[in-house]
Amino acid sequence: xxxxxxxxxxxxxxxxALLLVLLAAATATGCGQEGSPPVKGPQPEDLPxxxxxxxxxxxxxxxxxxxxxxxxxxxxxxxxxxxxxEKDPATGRYSGFDIExxxxxxxxxxxxxxxxxxxxxxxxxxxxxxxxxxxxxxxxGTYTINDKRxxxxxxxxxxxxxxxxxxxxxxEKDIKGPQxxxxxxxxxxxxxxxxxxxxxxxxxxxxxxxxxxxxxVDNLLSYQVDAVSTDDTILLGYAAKVxxxxxxxxxxxxxxxxxxxxxxxxxxxRFALDDALAAHEKNGDWKKAYDATLGLSGxxxxxxxxxxxxxxx
Numbered sequence: 057x058x059x060x061x062x063x064x065x066x067x068x069x070x071x072x073a074l075l076l077v078l079l080a081a082a083t084a085t086g087c088g089q090e091g092s093p094p095v096k097g098p099q100p101e102d103l104p105x106x107x108x109x110x111x112x113x114x115x116x117x118x119x120x121x122x123x124x125x126x127x128x129x130x131x132x133x134x135x136x137x138x139x140x141x142e143k144d145p146a147t148g149r150y151s152g153f154d155i156e157x158x159x160x161x162x163x164x165x166x167x168x169x170x171x172x173x174x175x176x177x178x179x180x181x182x183x184x185x186x187x188x189x190x191x192x193x194x195x196x197g198t199y200t201i202n203d204k205r206x207x208x209x210x211x212x213x214x215x216x217x218x219x220x221x222x223x224x225x226x227x228e229k230d231i232k233g234p235q236x237x238x239x240x241x242x243x244x245x246x247x248x249x250x251x252x253x254x255x256x257x258x259x260x261x262x263x264x265x266x267x268x269x270x271x272x273v274d275n276l277l278s279y280q281v282d283a284v285s286t287d288d289t290i291l292l293g294y295a296a297k298v299x300x301x302x303x304x305x306x307x308x309x310x311x312x313x314x315x316x317x318x319x320x321x322x323x324x325x326r327f328a329l330d331d332a333l334a335a336h337e338k339n340g341d342w343k344k345a346y347d348a349t350l351g352l353s354g355x356x357x358x359x360x361x362x363x364x365x366x367x368x369x
Contacts, residue, residue: 098139098151098352104344106159106336112166116324120165123193129167131158132178132186132195132317136270138293139350141197143177150175153289154314156345157215157333158196161316164332179267181247184208187319194329195317198287200249201364210322211315212329215342217361218287219308220250223294225276226303231283233306237261240282243272250286253310269294277301287312292353313361323368330363 114120123129133154134141141154159169167173178186183199186192187209198218201211222242224231231240238260244251246265254261264281266272272284273294284291288308295302316333318326336342337360346357 098349102348103156104160104341104348106163106169106341108163108168109166112164114165114324114328117322117328119190119193119319119322119325120328122190123165123167128172128174129162129165129193130174130176130191131162132183132192132197133158133175134197134268135177136268137198137290138297139353140289140293143175151349153216153346153350154196154198156349157316157342158194160336160341160345161194161196161329161332164335165328179247180245181267183317187317190319193318194325198290198312199315199317200287200312201315202249205317206320206366206369208320210318210320210326211364212318212326213315213333213363214313214361215316215333215363216289216314217358218289218312218314220253220285220310220312221288221291221308222305223273223276223284223286223291223302224282224305225279226301228282228303228305231305234258234285234309237283241280242283242285243275243281244285245269245272248286249312250310254285273302289350289353292355293350296353313364327365330365333360334363 133150135143135150137152137154140152141150142152143150155175158175159173162169162173176192178192178195178197183195183197184205187195201214205211222231222234230236237254237258239262241262241264242254243264243266244254246267251263251265254263264272264275269284269286269290272281275281276284288304291304295304316329318329342360343357351357
């Protein structure tokens with residue numbers, strides 16, 4: 057349906073100019089829409105170095121054995137989430153907290169994170185399929201652990217606790233929380249937990265979905281939607297990039313434990329990743345990685361959530 061902007065043409069120019077920058081960056085990446093480069097992104101010199109485990113073996117893990125023969129790990133990630141998982145369209149370099157989690161775990165599995173990782177962008181709706189088909193060895197990308205997904209894949213962790221929230225334009229006055237979404241156009245990622253929650257718990261919301269949140273943000277900036285909803289960590293990153301245009305409103309209205317997705321029957325790999333997470337939390341790598349990435353959005357590092365070593369099914 058046609059969308060009528062509420063701003064006069066002159067007032068829309070800064071927003072439209074910013075939108076063109078975002079769309080240009082998205083075109084440059086090809087696979088998956090990309091947001092504009094962060095105003096202040098993770099700096100390589102601030103990131104921790106991870107000790108690569110020597111003589112590590114995991115013979116009970118088919119996934120690990122295949123990766124060892126291949127000579128590298130193939131890790132599924134996001135590419136459009138500032139400070140979490142973002143790909144630089146100019147260099148192809150991935151950065152963010154999730155990327156650092158993926159790298160530190162690779163080191164614990166005996167793979168050099170600088171030489172033996174292939175990052176592969178996988179959209180939210182395709183994560184289970186990618187793990188089930190062996191297209192990736194594990195997945196680190198704001199992947200909420202829940203019982204429904206545990207029937208399809210396994211989860212190590214959680215390594216972070218997020219919560220669903222709302223991103224709106226800076227001039228928005230009417231939306232202060234999910235109770236204000238009736239009749240509003242709200243965008244989220246196809247197949248994501250936030251989309252499903254809005255669909256079931258706030259049915260009067262007019263939902264719009266795309267494969268990536270960067271497209272949702274483009275639509276928010278151009279007045280095609282009224283809000284974007286996903287985890288507060290993701291939204292804080294977008295707001296930090298364009299603080300004069302966007303803001304996060306209200307308190308989080310869910311708990312989203314982020315886990316590392318693995319093939320469902322590879323319990324050996326799952327437990328090895330649980331051990332690795334615990335070790336990196338204890339030795340300070342987890343906090344250093346957070347401070348150099350997600351911490352740039354202004355939120356101090358929280359305590360990591362307890363790891364759930366649930367039994368094999």
